[in-house]
Amino acid sequence: MSHPKWSERPLACVVLVEGETLTKQEVLDHIKPSLAKWQIPDDVVFIPEVPKTSVGKFSKKTLREQFADYVLPEGN
Numbered sequence: 421m422s423h424p425k426w427s428e429r430p431l432a433c434v435v436l437v438e439g440e441t442l443t444k445q446e447v448l449d450h451i452k453p454s455l456a457k458w459q460i461p462d463d464v465v466f467i468p469e470v471p472k473t474s475v476g477k478f479s480k481k482t483l484r485e486q487f488a489d490y491v492l493p494e495g496n
Contacts (some may be wrong), residue, residue: 431487432461435470442466463492 434447444464471482
């Protein structure tokens, strides 16, 4: 996601298993112990599926393009 000072900041994109629920805070609490402070995402978004390339790999390029203009919701 775009950031005025750092150019880009991490954004976590999470796909939930059907019937499961999870909050943004639960995701952040789960990943914080294994990441450096600067690696912790500024926000968490829940998406229906991760886009894939023609050979079935996750398409990070498509995700970056999809969320290039993402604006952090107020209050975060």
